[in-house]
Amino acid sequence: APERASAPEAPTPRAEVLAAAFAASLDLPSARADDDFFALGGNSLSAVRLAGRVRGALGLPVSVRDLFEAPTPAALDRRLSEGTTPGAADDAPSPPRPARLPLSPAQLRLWTANYLGEHRPTYLTTLALDLSGPLHRAVWERSLDDLVARHEILRTVLPYGPDGPEQHILSPAEAPLDLRFLELAPGEERAAVEAELARGFDLLTGTPLRARLLRTGPERHLLLLVVHHVAVDGHSLGVLRGDLRHAYAARLKGEAPRWQTPAPQYADHALRLARRRGDERDPASPAARDARHWAAELEGVPARLTLPGEPPAGEDDGRAGQVPLSWGPREHRLLEEAATRYACSPYMVLHAAFASALSHLGAGEDVPVVVALSGRDDAATDGLVGCVTNPVVLRVRTHGAPTGEELTARVRRGLLAAHAHQDHPYERVLEHLDRDRADRGRGLFTVACSYLRTEPPRPEDTDWPGGLRVTPRVLAPTHTDQDLLLQLRDHRTPEGAPAGLTGELIHSLAHCTPTTALHLADALRAKLHELAGGPGEGPGGRALPADGGR
Template sequence: AVEHRAAVNHMQWMQQALPLNKYDTVLHRTSITFDASIWELFAPLIAGARLLLTPPSTHRDPGALARLVVDGSVTVLQVVPSLLSSLLQQSTVKQWHALRRLCCGGEAFASHLWAQCRSHLKSTTVYNLYGPTETCIDASFHPCHDTDTSVTVPIGRPVANTQTYVLDTGLRLTPPGVAGELYIGGLGLARGYWGRPGLTAARFVACPFGARGERMYRSGDLVRWNPDAQLEFVGRVDDQVKVRGFRIEPGEIETVLTQHPAVTQAVVVAREDQPGDKRLIAYVVAGGEGCRSEVLRDYLRERLPEYMVPAAVMVLDGLPLTPNGKLDRTALPVPQFGSAGIGRVPRTPQEQLLCELFADVLGLPVVGAEDNFFDLGGHSLLATRLIARIRATLGVELELRALFELPTVVGVAGVLDQSGRARLAVVGQVRPERVPLSFAQRRLWFLHQLEGPSPTYNIPLALRLSGPLNREALQAALADVVARHESLRTIFPQHEGVPYQQVLDPESARPALHLTETTSTDLSPALRAAARYEFELDSDIPLRAELMVLAPDEQVLLILVHHIAGDGWSLGPLSRDLATAYAARCQGQHPGWAPLPVHYVDYTLWQHQLLGDQADPESLFATQLAYWTQALAGLPDQLTLPTDRPRPPVASYRGDYLTVDIDAGLHQRLRELARRAGASLFMVLQAALAVLLSKLGAGDDIPIGSPIAGRTDQALEELIGFFVNTLVL
């Protein structure tokens, strides 16, 4: 809901800052459903200039549009960068002699595209305009200069009667050069979103820098002030993606790609074409020789950390655009992995079976015998999954290191004969009257008895739900998930002082959906308070659900799982199963998922069977215990480190983490060091941490705990349960 005065303010500013005259011809090509069409229509009418309407057939045809600029003697043109890149490739651009002003906006304006403008449009003044619809067309502008050499052209300074603030997460002003979220205030602000009070409250917030009652719009854009007091666009707050635990800005990868001489355009997205398997995919438009997928991936490997190299690079004739000329991400094609028939076919039954396992894990139709697992989109988590599949199918224990050293079907087949036989698979078990706790559960239960109920071991999962919500369907879906996973309906009573697992029947373990009404301002404190719920392990099921209601169409679902029933990996199956069940319940159906091959109780009994009795000196339990008792003998309970304050007598568990960025050059040198030492990058960094701790006075023998997934069997991959273990290094 944009007020008329906002549009009037914008028109007045444009005529002052970018004046038109009666000799100008403005091309109107933007759809009237898009806010930029307002100035294309009214600015020339206000100034008495000529308005040229674009024929419908010309809107999305760069060649026809470029010709229209020539034939219509257009002097003022507005386009988005995606379309501008295509227009500059047309031969008729050389005839744009009448064009005196080019306005670019709607997307980030890359510096390489500005360089092309300087080359092709020497007599044209180019402006970079920025502004979301919520602030009425444009909030800032920047006349482009030859000195604009940053990754993207600056978005400049605010337009008339507009204020811009760069704030951190605490709504504090950031210093120059430090990125923060852009907030916008002034006459251009819309009243809000029609019929969506919850979203309005979340995006239009009180302005702490203005008069009482003034508001500002939360743009979701990351920006910073440069040394010239110009705003620079950094990226989107919600564009940051997390892939395999790494937080990644796709724009950084796009920038490196567009620096390749054979690439004219690039976009990088995180796709999850298979549930739980998120991968980076790059799409590029070729501008010369050498624009091939494998060449570009090698190019990226030399300049970026491995986790930022896309699993696939797809070369397109052009990027798909919306009717407004913006990038249409929904129309980007599904990536094609594999060698497209290049490479030899499997020659033995074993190679054929391995090819099928490779393809199944990677989600590909076919894999060649000499295709590299990691070049096809594989990574460490998928490698662990592949080894579990090989163990289950061939009964052979393949070391993870062997797959990294020989990442092809041919290589794996060559070492299988030297690999040891696999241990027993996890299968359904005959259950005793009282099922013991797994060894991981036993440790956590002991801590619970020692310290009492505590939120320390709660695992929170918060999901923002926008739009209409069927609460009855959500309640039923939660019950479906608890019924599917026995670990979520297991309590831990005692018999003669010994705890055991008691799996409740689904009907008596139906979880309640607790409702809490709150506001966007109070949401974070409310979530933190709710996440500190204290489970009683002998009577509470280890799952709790609370729905934070901000508005009828805006809610946040908080799910708490006690660590005794799940781990970080478990949040994946939990989210997927809840989404499946909710979709089915909204249709009045039961979720049609396949039954789980095993349950956590089966894993517990298998674990006890594998490790044996501690009293048996020949058991794996006894031998492992003897080894670790000797290996850890003499180590201190605590590392002696210089701390800034005394340690409390009782741990509060109020910790924090610090993120340290490693530049691409240092990362590359670390990888080279790892290769020379025959080690992984993790080993090198772990050694560096040990050296640092030693220099700080922690001694020479430093134990470092590292969590491992513990899901060594294919049957455990989709199970919610406590499998993670801490390995002492």
């Protein structure tokens, strides 16, 4: 437990507001002026949310870097008083929508991949809910219609217009939901789910959502929402699940849902982002500053990592394999202890271990890995459904046999700088590198890493009205545009203690053999053990027993 000063200084009114924002961002009842944000369980993602809350509450600019360097309300209050935070708050009203709605940078990137990939089932996101108890089909149908009516992005088509691809937002009547009810015999569920995950979307002519309600047994069903990533990100799935529960409760009583607030819409967010970035041709604009940062950061970066082993033979059809990952509470605790010791987040430790494992297996000493930053640094995005994440390239140099402290410091510097320049569109990064556009979908930066923190289920999340029990299910993708994608999820006890880590190492069957993926999974685990050593230890750091420390 963090040691507290015996007589902490009295907090200022602003420090008390900051403490309230700390608590709200971490779902805690309260926080004190000397509470360390990361010791309370904060991470990079919740730091982004906290920065947005502070901007909304105080109208003052706060960055993720500020929170790492001043992680308590009192310290952040002093930093704000010293005027060391750059930038300015953006509290201007949303601009009016133009007659033609262009795609956001994230939409354009995913639209291009969808078009050039001939609508492959890549970049699919799923919300899968196991339902146990009495089911009312008509209620589900009306509830899902309510969801589509509430969020414009679920009924948006992206055709190619006279000036390029554009957004066409359909009315609810023009965009009937693709919903099917399927009765399955025993043993048919897996094939039915895989069939849905193997079907892509044509974003030029159709909406990006389909729903399937699969009956798997007496009073047992699986609700499967398949959504193209162009319309959602990970945060969006939580918003959709909460809105779906609200609509279901109302429709079960024969009423239309009464929403507490109007939903923020993605088209308005995209316009606000474009206004904030400014014109890249203006050297003083944020867009130009971001472009200069990424040009310098990625100068001479290798376009593609060399993976060990012979490449698989056969055509690249986008199919993916996966290596399941499961680490126990002890390893989870050691990961967090390492993060505390190295003054970074657990994700930074994971990323350092991943880069080190790749380098160890022959990928070189300059390791670029794609990281998806949330982009939700504004309270207005809390209830927003849409693709707000923006990929950035985190370049980690592993030369010189760095200690764990040195390697995580390199990751920390790179990730904090990436957060400060995360608005720069990923597609513009690729254009600046001036590589062959035809090779861009597979030839540049084909290794990615993500770390998601899952919250323990609350009764209101799992116990729905009408005696229905709802349990979320994680489905790994069946297709990928990446050579390698590391996905790790953080699990907690109801008290917030580390409960273990689960995930997958997803690999392209056309570019990475299952044997190579297994070797990388083993190397990743070994590197995490090494980083659990003391600050002065490197490859010789202490290791856990072969059982994984469970």
